[in-house]
Amino acid sequence: MSAAGRLPWVVIGLAVALYVGWAIVPASSLYTEWLNGHRLLAIAAAFKLVYLLAGSAWAFACRDRLEPGNPARPAWFLLSLGLLATFAGQLCLAPFQLVFGETPFPSPGDIFYVLAYPFLIAALLVFLNAYREAGLPMGSLAERLILVAFVAAVAVVILRPVAATPGPLLDRILTIAYPALDLVLLVPLVLLLRMALRLRGGNVGEVWLLLLTGFVFMCAGDICFAYFQSLGEEHLDPFVHATFMLAYALVAGGAHRQLRILKS
Amino acid sequence: MTTTEATSAVVKVLAPYIGDTMARSATQAHCQKLGIAVSSPLRPDQLESLLGRLGAGLNIFLGREKSASVIGEVRQALAALEGAR
Numbered sequence: 001m002s003a004a005g006r007l008p009w010v011v012i013g014l015a016v017a018l019y020v021g022w023a024i025v026p027a028s029s030l031y032t033e034w035l036n037g038h039r040l041l042a043i044a045a046a047f048k049l050v051y052l053l054a055g056s057a058w059a060f061a062c063r064d065r066l067e068p069g070n071p072a073r074p075a076w077f078l079l080s081l082g083l084l085a086t087f088a089g090q091l092c093l094a095p096f097q098l099v100f101g102e103t104p105f106p107s108p109g110d111i112f113y114v115l116a117y118p119f120l121i122a123a124l125l126v127f128l129n130a131y132r133e134a135g136l137p138m139g140s141l142a143e144r145l146i147l148v149a150f151v152a153a154v155a156v157v158i159l160r161p162v163a164a165t166p167g168p169l170l171d172r173i174l175t176i177a178y179p180a181l182d183l184v185l186l187v188p189l190v191l192l193l194r195m196a197l198r199l200r201g202g203n204v205g206e207v208w209l210l211l212l213t214g215f216v217f218m219c220a221g222d223i224c225f226a227y228f229q230s231l232g233e234e235h236l237d238p239f240v241h242a243t244f245m246l247a248y249a250l251v252a253g254g255a256h257r258q259l260r261i262l263k264s
Numbered sequence: 265m266t267t268t269e270a271t272s273a274v275v276k277v278l279a280p281y282i283g284d285t286m287a288r289s290a291t292q293a294h295c296q297k298l299g300i301a302v303s304s305p306l307r308p309d310q311l312e313s314l315l316g317r318l319g320a321g322l323n324i325f326l327g328r329e330k331s332a333s334v335i336g337e338v339r340q341a342l343a344a345l346e347g348a349r
Binding site: 070 | 281282317
């Protein structure tokens with residue numbers, strides 16, 4: 001990878017370290033004198049917006065580069081729409097985060113965040129179907145059923161404490177909806193991860209490693225958010241910011257890598 | 265040229281794109297589906313069917329143009345292998 005190609009990863013690595021540091025040592029002078037909660041929230045908002053918009057644009061460009069009739073073309077389009085909906089959600093939060101230094105929950109942004117899931121889930125399912133049609137090994141029906149049963153068991157464990165937390169109905173619906181939708185996303189994600197492992201060592205493998213790791217971080221971010229929100233542990237929110245920034249950067253990086261392959 | 269020799273040449277070309285493991289397993293799976301025996305000589309019609317299937321699979325990852333160019337590289341590698349015999 002060239003020095004110019006490494007730069008965005010160095011930047012995101014430093015940004016993630018900054019937010020992890022904020023969660024671990026919030027009393028350090030870096031976070032009390034140089035930066036403060038408001039500034040850190042604004043930086044995180046800007047990072048997320050940039051990576052989401054770039055990811056959406058690159059995924060759309062991938063769709064554009066693939067010829068009509070290519071089974072992966074609609075999947076890239078759906079991924080682009082999913083990232084765009086997430087961008088719209090983040091954009092709704094941006095004025096609050098940039099001006100007031102706060103993140104309201106629930107907010108109009110949640111409409112777009114929830115809307116993003118059908119697109120993202122459909123994108124992964126269409127990718128899965130495209131690769132299965134191409135004759136790539138995707139596991140037997142029995143393996144898929146075992147996976148669904150495992151995810152359902154994990155869902156019960158994860159969602160029970162979140163569901164048991166008292167609070168306004170809309171808050172509770174959303175804090176359950178995000179991890180629940182993530183767990184639905186997890187089923188095609190695991191099947192695609194299996195395929196991605198077989199692609200390792202190749203250019204396409206890099207694309208999938210970036211995309212799927214990004215999705216894993218996205219799921220982790222949502223689950224952490226639901227826990228921290230429902231258990232009143234908002235001081236751990238910097239971890240959530242770090243997770244989402246990394247997730248969006250990885251997905252955008254994967255789309256960019258795929259675009260480079262298609263352009264080469 | 266035997267199927268084993270052709271598979272090695274195909275995998276060498278495809279590996280930088282889809283990795284060694286996927287290149288090998290996809291080539292072997294397509295050979296199996298086409299009824300191509302591993303140790304027997306590969307007939308021209310069998311080779312065309314195999315390249316057609318590999319090209320269709322690559323198409324999803326790389327797009328039609330790039331996929332056609334990679335299959336072109338495979339043909340060159342196979343021609344070089346045949347010429348070296």
